Amino acid sequence: MDSIQLQALHYESLLKAANGSEAKASYAYEKALECSIIGESLVLHAQTYAQLLGVEAAAISDAYYKIRPLFEAMDTSVSILGWDSPLWPKQVDSFAFRPRFLYVQGNVQLLKQNSVSVIGTRTPSLEGKQLALSCAQALGKAGYVVASGLALGIDGVAHKAALAAGYPTIAVIGTPINAYYPPEHCALQQEIAKVGAVVSRFSPATVTQKWHFLLRNRLMSALSDASVVVEDRDGGGAVRQAAFALEQKKYLFIYQGSVDNHSVLWPRQFANQSRVFVIKKSQDLPRLLNQAKKTREGVGKPKEKNLQLDLF
Structure with missing residues (x-):
C-alpha cells in the first residue's frame, strides 16, 4: 500500500x-x-x-x-488524490463540503480541463433527450469535457452522446468507485473509466446514503465551469445542483422550453438571477459561456434583464 x-x-x-x-x-x-x-x-x-x-x-x-x-x-487502476496531490483539481478548494480525498478511475488529467455539467431528470421527454444530445455534442466540439452524474435519463444521454462523438466525459458518482449505480449503467461506467474518468468522493468503505448524491452534485458543480439543467422536476437533483452552481459563483444554463413550461416553477425562479443564461439552441451555449468567462458578466451583480440577449 x-x-x-x-x-x-x-x-x-x-x-x-x-x-x-x-x-x-x-x-x-x-x-x-x-x-x-x-x-x-x-x-x-x-x-x-x-x-x-x-x-x-x-x-x-x-x-x-x-x-x-x-x-x-481496490482496483489498481484507481488513483487517489489528496489536497497536496499535483493533480488535485484546485477549482474545488474554495467551496463548501470539499472532500479530503478523491477516487478517480481513468484519465485523471480531465479533472484539470474545462468542463460543463449536463444534467437533468431521470425520466426525460423526447425533446429533453434531443437537447441533452445536442448539448453534449456542442460542448465537446468546443473543447469542453462533458460532465454528468451517470444517472438514468438525461445524464446517461449526455455521457453516451459524448462517447459516441469521441469527446471526453467525466462521470461524478454518488457511490464508491467500486460500486455501480444504477445497475443499468454498469457497462457505461466501465466504458467511461477506460476513455474518460469516473470520479467519487467516497472511499470503498463507504455505505451509500441517499444524501450522498447531493454531495455528488456539489462536487460536480465545483469541478465544472457551468451547469446545464436540460429538464427536471421541482426539487430534483439537477435543480439542487443549479442552486449549488450559483452558490459557487459558477454559470447556469437553462432552456427556454423549461422556462415556458408552467408545470414546473424552478426555471422562472432561476431565470433572472445573475450568472444565469436562458438559451434556445445548444449550439449557442459554448459561445455564451466563453464570453461570460472573458467578461465575468453577471458575477457578483444582479442583471437588469434576462440574459436571452438578442440571439434569437
Missing part, C-alpha cells in the same frame, strides 16, 4: 470511528499531519486519535481493521 492509499485509509478509519463526522475526522487527521504520525500505523497511535475524536481507542482499531481489506482490494 503506497503513501496516499495509507493516508486515505487512515482518514476513512477516523471517519468511521467518528460515526461519519467529516469535521471530527478532518480535525484528527490534520492534527496527525502536524505531529508527523500520519504515515505510521494507525493502531500505534490509537489512544492519541481516540482522544482527538472523543472515542474509545478500541473504536479506532476496530474501524481500521474493518476498512483496511477494502482498500487492499
Whole structure:
C-alpha cells in the first residue's frame, strides 16, 4: 500500500470511528499531519486519535481493521488524490463540503480541463433527450469535457452522446468507485473509466446514503465551469445542483422550453438571477459561456434583464 492509499485509509478509519463526522475526522487527521504520525500505523497511535475524536481507542482499531481489506482490494487502476496531490483539481478548494480525498478511475488529467455539467431528470421527454444530445455534442466540439452524474435519463444521454462523438466525459458518482449505480449503467461506467474518468468522493468503505448524491452534485458543480439543467422536476437533483452552481459563483444554463413550461416553477425562479443564461439552441451555449468567462458578466451583480440577449 503506497503513501496516499495509507493516508486515505487512515482518514476513512477516523471517519468511521467518528460515526461519519467529516469535521471530527478532518480535525484528527490534520492534527496527525502536524505531529508527523500520519504515515505510521494507525493502531500505534490509537489512544492519541481516540482522544482527538472523543472515542474509545478500541473504536479506532476496530474501524481500521474493518476498512483496511477494502482498500487492499481496490482496483489498481484507481488513483487517489489528496489536497497536496499535483493533480488535485484546485477549482474545488474554495467551496463548501470539499472532500479530503478523491477516487478517480481513468484519465485523471480531465479533472484539470474545462468542463460543463449536463444534467437533468431521470425520466426525460423526447425533446429533453434531443437537447441533452445536442448539448453534449456542442460542448465537446468546443473543447469542453462533458460532465454528468451517470444517472438514468438525461445524464446517461449526455455521457453516451459524448462517447459516441469521441469527446471526453467525466462521470461524478454518488457511490464508491467500486460500486455501480444504477445497475443499468454498469457497462457505461466501465466504458467511461477506460476513455474518460469516473470520479467519487467516497472511499470503498463507504455505505451509500441517499444524501450522498447531493454531495455528488456539489462536487460536480465545483469541478465544472457551468451547469446545464436540460429538464427536471421541482426539487430534483439537477435543480439542487443549479442552486449549488450559483452558490459557487459558477454559470447556469437553462432552456427556454423549461422556462415556458408552467408545470414546473424552478426555471422562472432561476431565470433572472445573475450568472444565469436562458438559451434556445445548444449550439449557442459554448459561445455564451466563453464570453461570460472573458467578461465575468453577471458575477457578483444582479442583471437588469434576462440574459436571452438578442440571439434569437
